Amino acid sequence: MDLWLIALATLVTVGRIWLLIGLAVLSGWGLAYLCIRSRSFESAFVPVVNVLESIPVLAFLPIVLVVFVSRIGGPAGVEVAVDFLVFDAVAWNIWIGAYQSFKTVPENLFEVGENYRLGQLRMLWHLYIPHSVPRISSNLLSSFADAFFYISVSEVFAVGIHTYSTFGIGTLVTGFLATSNYGDLAWALFFIGVAVVLVSLALTEFAQYSVAKYGVDTPEEIARRAGWGRRVEGWRRVLGGPGRLVSSRVTRSQLAAIAAEESGRPGRRRRAGGWIGIGLLLLFGAAILYGSVDLVRSVPGAEWRALFAETPFLLYSMGVDYLRVGIVTVAALLLSITLGYFLATRRPTSRVVTPVLQVVASYPVPTYFPLVFAATFSFLSAAIPWGYAEIYILVLAFLSCFYYLFFDFWIGVQAIPGEFWEVMDNHELGYFTRMRRVILPATFPYIVTGISSTVNSCWAGLEIGEFWPNIDGTHSLVAGVGMMKYIGVNLASGNVAGAAWVSLLFGIVVLVYGLLFTRNLMDLARRKYVVEEGVYAA
Amino acid sequence: MDRIGLREVNATGSTPRNEGTFGTGRPSHPVPRPAPLVGEGLSFTFSPPGRSRKAPAPRKFVFQDVNIQTHPDELVAIVGPTGTGKSTLLRCLGRFLAPATGRVLLQGKEITRPSSRIALIHQSIATFPWMTALENVKLALKCKDISEGESETIARRMLRLVGLQEMAQHYPKEMSGGMRQKIAIARALAAEPAVLLMDEPFVHLDELTAAALRREIYSLVFNPATTLQSVVLVSHNLHEVVELADRVLVMVGSPARIVEEVRITMPHPRSYRDPPFYEYLDHLTGRLEQPSPEVLKA
Known part of the structure; x- marks a missing residue:
């Protein structure tokens, strides 16, 4: 194939991602502004975003297919469906970043604005938006990585006998794999690599620039290790890390706190404009309701009864998938703790390895995994004929999510105050004592967030891995049992209702899991394991 | 000058201890013991932010050729203007930081890493x-x-x-x-620990709490129930220094050096109402207000 076409497809995919990220930023500013103008909008916005953020992107797939592909139809419908999935992958991060920034504009700057009687638009343009730039820029790298992951698998998908695709590198990669065209596939992976490296470098530079220009606080430049903790905020902004590690760490823990803090904070007048927010909220709710009702009505009653009858098996399949998620998460945790600690305590090595890991993390796994499969299939299927598929699934899921936990833990270790390191050195604590007594408790909030992000992303890996027809052009990767396999098989056979039913069950379970597990752990982390409380400076 | 025990620092940076002149009431040790802590020829450098990545600025000395020796049952204070590297020096003495030059001896043996025998209070x-x-x-x-x-x-x-x-x-x-x-x-x-390093330990406390804690600290650190032999205190607060220290090292300049040693011979507990207290205070304040030798040269 013409190399220019591959390059063009890469550019189109990257351009599509950036357009959607731009849309997310613009809408994030608008929504954040509505939040600070309208208390009622804010009180609805925060919990809605919290819930939506905790539901994995792919749970939306069946609804998206029904609403966009079936109703709109044609290339436009596919394009909108793909764009919606990618938007869902990037929007929550950016929206929450914008909201947090708008809510934490320093009171004195706000008063200066009021003093000079700046109007609403000028306040937005000269105060709120500049203040949000560092925080949003720190989220861009992770948003880009998330979007690239999803776009590479969502540019082409099959429902029943129909295959829907839109022009982009994801579609080309799928085609190359199906025809075993490894020469062009290598070029496609090369162009993706170039795009990932260039975007990562550009975003890192932009993040540094935005912190230098728009950051209210300036990180200290202290050569000794005691300065690490103080610099972490700056590093976090610059490095960001893949996935939702930055923003998800702060979302649940800080959204409520920010809202509570704000409620007792005088001076922010909320004038007219709240009704716009409420209107938007109602519109959003109506769209969700329409999609759901549309889906329910499109399925005959007999099929609903069949779905109910199948529910126990689906819950069992979900249990098997949770077991996979558990195995992957534990493996990710063990590797993160050892490698993360090693890198965080060896700065010269970290300076080399961490950027490389970031680029690798931004590289979409589904684009290169078929090569790993093709290279190892003969050996692995002969060595473990009964379990090779399971190994591929677990490895794919692991590669999709390991980085989230790793980077969260890595940042957590660096956020440990220098004084704590000196106490540990002073008392000559060994590795395991350090880990058990200091490092793990001190990084507990980061680990909880990392686990949450890892679990969310692990589902995406499982969704791809449990049912991947013609992964290398000749073989298919199919799990024995699994909820994600069920969704994939039903979509491939055109049974959208079946897939949607599982997605609904899954959404409910995820929500309950989030409320019972993640939130409780996060509360515990906030209550007991706040490392900043360990250094007293009255 | 003699009455308040002042002297310019010699090449080794330390006055051999005269057991009879301190008057602290603490027991003297007839058997000579090795100095609890010795810092020889200590220097520390850092890289200032360069103008460009290709041409980084050369490394600068924070302090250079500093010699410190503590004696049994002695509290040594280090004073100096902000930015002279007092806390950095303290961390070099505990080997929490590696000095660019020089070595640290704990009870006569060189140490190269932090040890629980040298405790640091932050x-x-x-x-x-x-x-x-x-x-x-x-x-x-x-x-x-x-x-x-x-x-x-x-x-x-x-x-x-x-x-x-x-x-x-x-x-x-x-x-x-x-x-x-x-x-x-x-x-x-x-x-x-044999040595306690204290880096402005009272700076975050209100004055009344700090004063009470200072009184307790002195009796505490040289309590027979502890194994402590000497204490090195870094502080900006000259009142605190005169109240606690047996010997004060004045550190000034850029790169900083120890330019003077003041031996405080008032008996403990000390009160700021005693006239010599203010003599020490005046002298130290005057010494710190003097321009550094580098400024005078310029």
């Missing part, structure tokens, strides 16, 4: 919020080969020493700043 009071006061102190004993019961006994004894025996099961966040600093001190002493 300016920002460092206690682990997820551990009770007792657990914080017990942490210092983890590296020792002792049983859990023994460890608890020692930790409780240290807490009693600092007057926090009733607070053993409380978390640091339930305590005042002064109490937290006492936990840090108890933790430091539990490891049976």
